[in-house]
Amino acid sequence: MEEAYLGVDIGSISTKGVIIDKNYKILASEYIWTEGDPMGAARKLIELLEKQFDKEKYQIVATGTTGSARKLVGAMLGATMVKNEITAHAVGTTTLYPDVRTILEIGGQDSKIILVENGVAVDYAMNTLCAAGTGSFLSSQAKRLGVEVEDFGKIALTSKHPTQLAARCTVFAESDLVHKIQMGHTKEDIIAGLCRSVVNNYLNNVGKGKKIVSPVVFQGGVSKNIGVVEAFKKALGCDIIVDENGHLMGALGIAILAGKGNKKKVFDFSVEDMVFKTREINCGRCPNNCEIICVYRDDMLIDSWGNRCDKGALKAGTRTGVK
Amino acid sequence: MKERNSTAAISVKAPVIGLPRAMLYDRYEVLWKSFFSALGMKGIVSKPTNKAMIEAGSALAIDEACLSTKIYLGHIQSLIGKCDYILVPRISNFGLHRNMCTKFESLYDVVCNVFRNTDQKFVAYNVDALQKIDEEKAFVDLGTALGYDRKTAQKAYKRAKRNESEDWKKKVHEEEALYKSQSIKVLIVAHSYVLGDAYIGQPVIDYLKGMEVTPIRADVVDRKEALKQSAKVSKTLKWELSRELMGSIQMHRDKVDGLILLSAFPCGPDSMVNEMIIRKFTGLPILNIVLDNQDGTAGLETRLESFTDILKLKKGVL
Numbered sequence: 001m002e003e004a005y006l007g008v009d010i011g012s013i014s015t016k017g018v019i020i021d022k023n024y025k026i027l028a029s030e031y032i033w034t035e036g037d038p039m040g041a042a043r044k045l046i047e048l049l050e051k052q053f054d055k056e057k058y059q060i061v062a063t064g065t066t067g068s069a070r071k072l073v074g075a076m077l078g079a080t081m082v083k084n085e086i087t088a089h090a091v092g093t094t095t096l097y098p099d100v101r102t103i104l105e106i107g108g109q110d111s112k113i114i115l116v117e118n119g120v121a122v123d124y125a126m127n128t129l130c131a132a133g134t135g136s137f138l139s140s141q142a143k144r145l146g147v148e149v150e151d152f153g154k155i156a157l158t159s160k161h162p163t164q165l166a167a168r169c170t171v172f173a174e175s176d177l178v179h180k181i182q183m184g185h186t187k188e189d190i191i192a193g194l195c196r197s198v199v200n201n202y203l204n205n206v207g208k209g210k211k212i213v214s215p216v217v218f219q220g221g222v223s224k225n226i227g228v229v230e231a232f233k234k235a236l237g238c239d240i241i242v243d244e245n246g247h248l249m250g251a252l253g254i255a256i257l258a259g260k261g262n263k264k265k266v267f268d269f270s271v272e273d274m275v276f277k278t279r280e281i282n283c284g285r286c287p288n289n290c291e292i293i294c295v296y297r298d299d300m301l302i303d304s305w306g307n308r309c310d311k312g313a314l315k316a317g318t319r320t321g322v323k
Numbered sequence: 324m325k326e327r328n329s330t331a332a333i334s335v336k337a338p339v340i341g342l343p344r345a346m347l348y349d350r351y352e353v354l355w356k357s358f359f360s361a362l363g364m365k366g367i368v369s370k371p372t373n374k375a376m377i378e379a380g381s382a383l384a385i386d387e388a389c390l391s392t393k394i395y396l397g398h399i400q401s402l403i404g405k406c407d408y409i410l411v412p413r414i415s416n417f418g419l420h421r422n423m424c425t426k427f428e429s430l431y432d433v434v435c436n437v438f439r440n441t442d443q444k445f446v447a448y449n450v451d452a453l454q455k456i457d458e459e460k461a462f463v464d465l466g467t468a469l470g471y472d473r474k475t476a477q478k479a480y481k482r483a484k485r486n487e488s489e490d491w492k493k494k495v496h497e498e499e500a501l502y503k504s505q506s507i508k509v510l511i512v513a514h515s516y517v518l519g520d521a522y523i524g525q526p527v528i529d530y531l532k533g534m535e536v537t538p539i540r541a542d543v544v545d546r547k548e549a550l551k552q553s554a555k556v557s558k559t560l561k562w563e564l565s566r567e568l569m570g571s572i573q574m575h576r577d578k579v580d581g582l583i584l585l586s587a588f589p590c591g592p593d594s595m596v597n598e599m600i601i602r603k604f605t606g607l608p609i610l611n612i613v614l615d616n617q618d619g620t621a622g623l624e625t626r627l628e629s630f631t632d633i634l635k636l637k638k639g640v641l
Contacts, residue, residue: 083632084624084628084629085629087629087641090632090636122633123633209605286373287373287374287375288522289374308526
């Protein structure tokens with residue numbers, strides 16, 4: 001039997017998964033919506049991956065999880081590697097594009113830039129704890145304008161005179177936008193202006209002081225917006241690569257990292273049939289009153305986190321935990 | 324110096340002074356404790372910051388106040404009624420281009436106003452070198468306001484200053500030794516009241532240690548040398564604490580693998596100085612983190628983990 005690795009990327013909006021062989025060839029891949037239920041989405045994802053996977057030929061010996069629900073789903077799947085999405089994306093992208101020098105990424109809640117030299121990430125920046133200029137900003141503005149966010153890019157391309165919008169902070173951008181709508185600017189000009197303000201915001205924030213060298217790969221949900229891609233091309237004066245599998249980079253990266261890791265554990269597809277539950281507990285043993293998240297498998301506590309000190313540490317394997 | 328209830332009689336028993344474990348406590352702990360103990364006073368210190376204190380402080384502060392101010396008010400609250408006086412220093416500057424953030428100039432008045440409906444007495448010492456009031460004069464004035472004669476107060480200050488300088492030398496020596504560590508080293512650029520805080524700063528240090536990275540405090544540095552070095556980066560930077568941090572980066576930039584800028588939202592000086600650091604120190608990986616009163620640590624952990632991963636990838640150890 002040949003070795004295979006499973007990588008799962010559970011984001012706030014979508015859940016992605018791949019199974020790769022030891023040469024990092026993709027054997028199975030899937031992309032579904034998280035719909036506010038990361039555990040349910042992970043279970044569904046595993047089911048879909050299992051259908052594409054040849055269990056006679058391969059055996060999954062390492063499992064990695066990444067994305068904002070990495071801990072939760074990691075506990076559920078018995079992951080051997082749990083890592084943040086930035087590292088996973090850097091590893092995934094540099095594996096597919098060994099020559100890449102700059103990775104731009106704009107997701108649902110965060111944006112980042114990774115600079116690469118000789119296939120190794122050497123520097124990066126991420127938005128501070130503020131979601132300015134990310135996908136969620138675009139989708140809320142789409143709603144305001146009564147346009148599907150999926151159509152944003154196409155509409156932006158029809159504009160000849162993109163509207164100038166304040167770019168520094170999206171709160172100001174938004175009030176500026178309302179003003180410009182009332183002044184009579186056309187929808188397509190405003191949409192093109194929004195795409196441009198996302199790019200300017202990005203370059204002034206996370207891209208500040210960073211030397212952007214081509215080849216440039218652009219990924220994350222917002223990379224599907226052709227208007228933003230064109231705005232990046234114009235602002236940077238170079239070509240922008242958008243991989244059609246860009247959304248799988250995180251899952252691929254974490255699968256590779258799991259494969260490289262020392263910990264190995266055969267993955268059991270029967271998790272699909274197990275019952276997982278989470279419960280939030282307020283510790284109450286000191287004034288910090290930490291919120292502790294407990295994960296149960298078939299009513300047995302398998303993991304917990306959120307405690308700031310040992311007073312709130314719970315033992316896996318117990319049925320009740322603290323009250 | 325405006326003194327509230329300064330005419331109140333000193334009780335026969337030595338008065339008890341309350342020290343809030345916030346803001347400048349981390350910086351002046353030894354100086355304050357030594358000074359009051361040399362005068363024969365007893366000091367009590369508020370407990371390390373916890374969530375209940377931050378909530379209490381946030382309720383007392385105006386919205387625009389920085390997180391550190393909110394924490395400070397929470398500490399004051401916890402000391403009310405437990406001591407004769409609470410020390411709230413007012414420090415304006417140590418000379419030209421050596422200003423403190425205006426917060427430190429206003430803190431005494433803010434505290435007196437916020438707690439005006441309590442019987443609690445507050446004392447300040449007032450440092451304003453541009454008005455020819457240096458630290459020594461400020462402490463002597465404080466001593467006399469507390470009912471001691473000038474000579475006793477002066478002696479207490481001199482002794483406290485000696486203790487402080489010995490203690491600081493030791494701390495700097497220990498911190499400098501960390502730069503020789505073989506592991507990945509990260510210089511944390513933050514005010515002592517952010518990094519030294521048990522609730523907001525300590526988790527960052529603990530997390531980095533858990534990732535097998537050596538965190539080094541930029542603020543624990545030979546201050547004289549740091550001030551000198553900071554002039555190489557900027558001649559006009561006006562904040563003393565920012566100058567020390569900037570100078571510390573200049574001194575150690577080749578000895579560390581990356582910088583983490585950690586500031587409390589919304590810090591005025593940091594919003595400008597950290598921007599300047601990012602622009603001036605190119606070529607060094609920098610992570611900029613702004614701490615707010617947020618409960619979830621997920622965003623923070625993601626940023627710290629990915630930053631250390633990049634440093635590890637660069638060194639080929641991941």
